[in-house]
Amino acid sequence: MIIVNRLVGEEKIDDKSQVLRAIATLPEYQGQGCASVLLKSGLEIVDTRKAKVFLEATPQGRPLYEKFGWKFVDEMVFDLGKYGCSGVQRITCMMREAIE
Numbered sequence: 551m552i553i554v555n556r557l558v559g560e561e562k563i564d565d566k567s568q569v570l571r572a573i574a575t576l577p578e579y580q581g582q583g584c585a586s587v588l589l590k591s592g593l594e595i596v597d598t599r600k601a602k603v604f605l606e607a608t609p610q611g612r613p614l615y616e617k618f619g620w621k622f623v624d625e626m627v628f629d630l631g632k633y634g635c636s637g638v639q640r641i642t643c644m645m646r647e648a649i650e
Contacts, residue, residue: 566648568596570605585614593618597649607642620644 570592575584596603604623607615624643630636 566599566601568599568601568603570596570603573611585611586618589614589618593646600648600650602648603646605644607644609640609642612642612644615644615646618646620646 573585573588573592575588593603603620605615605620606626607620621644622642623645626641626643628639628641630639
């Protein structure tokens with residue numbers, strides 16, 4: 551069972567810009583199109599608002615967002631060693647232009 555809770559919320563940058571919240575699927579549902587279904591439902595809302603959309607993607611999620619028209623904006627790299635862990639975490643900032 552998948553529960554969607556406010557996929558596209560009231561997080562606005564301005565009247566024509568929205569922030570897409572996190573999308574996640576359980577490992578046993580990955581690769582079956584579940585994330586695409588969730589994403590499409592959020593995009594229907596955003597597209598009626600004629601808004602551009604921003605999000606932060608993990609390396610695993612980036613290909614999905616690119617498939618739906620998001621473009622690379624910037625990348626944040628966090629050195630987890632500074633927080634008692636090992637490795638780095640990369641987060642890609644992405645934007646999808648408004649659909650007119």
